[in-house]
Amino acid sequence: MTHPVRRVITGHDAQGKAIVVSDGPATAVRTNPLRPGWQSTEVWRTTESPARIGLELEPDPTAGSHRIMPDPQGTIVRVAHFEPDSEALRNLDPDTSRQIFSAMGNAQASTYSAGGRHPLMHRTQSVDYAIVLSGELYLVLDDEDVRLTAGDVVVQRGTNHAWSNRSTERASIAFILIDGAFDADLAGVLP
Secondary structure, three states: OOOOOOOEEEEEOOOOEEEEEEEEEEEEEEOOOOOOOEEEEEEEOOOOOOOOOOOOOOOOOOOOOOOOOOOOOOOOEEEEEEOOOOOHHHHHHHHHHHHHOOOHOHHHEEEEEEOOOOOOOOOOOOOOEEEEOOOEEEEEOOOOEEEOOOOEEEEEOOEEEEEEEOOOEEEEEEEEEOOOOOOOHHOOOOO
């Protein structure tokens, strides 16, 4: 079991002074039976830019079904834990890969086809800041792999990619996802 992600939410009192509104474990913890050992904790979500900041704290924006993508002009902060890649994961078929992404709310993100580089290859129209918190992961791209360790930061700009844990230890990574849009020039050359 992974240590829960502590979420401290700040706000303002009636006089405008900074206060802690909530301090406790983030409650939107998700797993996927098709991907044993994987766990994702959604910490916060915004639905517009600029994000509204008011006196009243809105209802928990992470409640409800899991979605891999932020809302239009929105953001998501999540922490994910990846167990070492298993033999079963390495041998997933394209249909099961799509089912995994479907369970995360975006079956269309899956780009894996038979003979592909990694069964969890996917692409999203977002800019993602990925910060490795612990362990070791590989960022798998179309033609290259990049080894990442704790403290490394990836700026993922709508690329086809997957995350692969080739070590023997669990790895943790924080993601900040920002809604994006492909330029017409790029959209015209994407497979």
